[in-house]
Amino acid sequence: MDNFIYETPTKVYFGKDEELKVGKLVAEFAPKKVLIHYGGQSAKKSGLLDRVKKSLETEKVSYVELGGVVANPELSLVREGIKLCQEEGVDFVLAVGGGSVMDSAKDIANGVANPEVDVWDFSLGKCVPEKTLNKGCILTLSAAGSEMSNSCVITNEQTGEKRGYGCSCNRMNFTIENPELTYTVSPYQTACGAVDIAMHTIERYFCPGDDTYLTDAIAEAVIKSTMKAGADCIRNPEDYEARANMMWASSLAHNGLTQCGRNVMLVVHQFEHEVSGMYPEVAHGAGLAALWCSWARYVYRANISRWLQYATNVWNLDIDFEHPQRTIEKAIDMQEQYYASIGMPTNLKSLGVKEEDLETMALKCTRNRTRNLPGYMTLEYEDILEIYKMALIR
Numbered sequence: 001m002d003n004f005i006y007e008t009p010t011k012v013y014f015g016k017d018e019e020l021k022v023g024k025l026v027a028e029f030a031p032k033k034v035l036i037h038y039g040g041q042s043a044k045k046s047g048l049l050d051r052v053k054k055s056l057e058t059e060k061v062s063y064v065e066l067g068g069v070v071a072n073p074e075l076s077l078v079r080e081g082i083k084l085c086q087e088e089g090v091d092f093v094l095a096v097g098g099g100s101v102m103d104s105a106k107d108i109a110n111g112v113a114n115p116e117v118d119v120w121d122f123s124l125g126k127c128v129p130e131k132t133l134n135k136g137c138i139l140t141l142s143a144a145g146s147e148m149s150n151s152c153v154i155t156n157e158q159t160g161e162k163r164g165y166g167c168s169c170n171r172m173n174f175t176i177e178n179p180e181l182t183y184t185v186s187p188y189q190t191a192c193g194a195v196d197i198a199m200h201t202i203e204r205y206f207c208p209g210d211d212t213y214l215t216d217a218i219a220e221a222v223i224k225s226t227m228k229a230g231a232d233c234i235r236n237p238e239d240y241e242a243r244a245n246m247m248w249a250s251s252l253a254h255n256g257l258t259q260c261g262r263n264v265m266l267v268v269h270q271f272e273h274e275v276s277g278m279y280p281e282v283a284h285g286a287g288l289a290a291l292w293c294s295w296a297r298y299v300y301r302a303n304i305s306r307w308l309q310y311a312t313n314v315w316n317l318d319i320d321f322e323h324p325q326r327t328i329e330k331a332i333d334m335q336e337q338y339y340a341s342i343g344m345p346t347n348l349k350s351l352g353v354k355e356e357d358l359e360t361m362a363l364k365c366t367r368n369r370t371r372n373l374p375g376y377m378t379l380e381y382e383d384i385l386e387i388y389k390m391a392l393i394r
Helices: 018-027 048-058 077-088 097-111 187-205 213-235 242-255 267-277 285-315 325-340 353-363 383-392
Strands: 011-014 034-038 061-068 092-097 136-137 152-158 161-166 174-177
Touching: 011 018, 011 097, 011 242, 018 048, 018 092, 018 136, 018 174, 034 048, 034 077, 034 097, 034 383, 048 097, 077 097, 077 152, 092 097, 097 136, 097 152, 136 187, 161 267, 174 242, 187 213, 187 242, 187 267, 187 285, 187 353, 213 242, 213 285, 213 325, 267 353, 267 383, 285 383, 353 383
Parallel strands: 011 174, 034 061, 034 092, 092 136, 136 174
Antiparallel strands: 152 161
């Protein structure tokens, strides 16, 4: 087991009606003014935004609003949010929505607190935020895990670049998680969420590291629970227990718990960022589903024993000791079939990705051939391009 630091400072308020406490929770930070940050119309139509504002008003907390966050949060809105906060004297950011809203809120909070730095430089890795504003969130979509993660992913719509960065400043002070707030999430977005949640842990599972059997057992439970909950939520959108398990899995899958002792980089996420960076209409979870199985088929021979563990412990397969590769390939096939069963794509072509864009995506993924993607098998430009090609026509 490798050395690691496990940091989870975010306080979680989980369960029915917990969002009604938001005014009291925010008031504990004695803010001068709060930015309520949200996405489209669903927060308004559902009445959630009104409940949030009423709760803040009851505690005499002043606020301003900024909506308009899209599925792949855009740099231009982050810049607008920073300017608004500076003009209004905002010192607390409250995200009401899913991962995109939370990531946008994180970047705004970092940008306001570090005015001497261009906020896009954080995403490019040129510098790290030294401070941030206090912030909290009300989760309305189980998917990205941003409510407890240290990550933030933003798209520069002018350049088509989608970049993520991780740091302690990206941690929320608190998250409110009421599974009932996800009842109205569409089957497609529910399925995208199930893919993204599980993938946060699946990718960690296949990062280098030895003797992590406790971490592995936690990871396997999160993966299996997420896939079950996702399917159950699609069958019955108001299944509280399924929604609750999926929401809690969202937080556990991306808060660092399922990577302890392993050397982590989410490689398939790097692939997908280039897809939805060029095709912003592609939902992140759908992009991951379209890519993962091709990546798996390309790399699994680099660590047969690890993949056999996955096949037996996650997919309950008996090992064919004479042909162990068949066991692994069957497990990958079963995961692909699961994606199809919940309405997820299993190739890039179905997402509208064009063959002529694959080389550009591979170049962007390797930063113009200046970086390789690590793992049990190091992936260079040619490998990445080949996986994109496999995923296009699979």
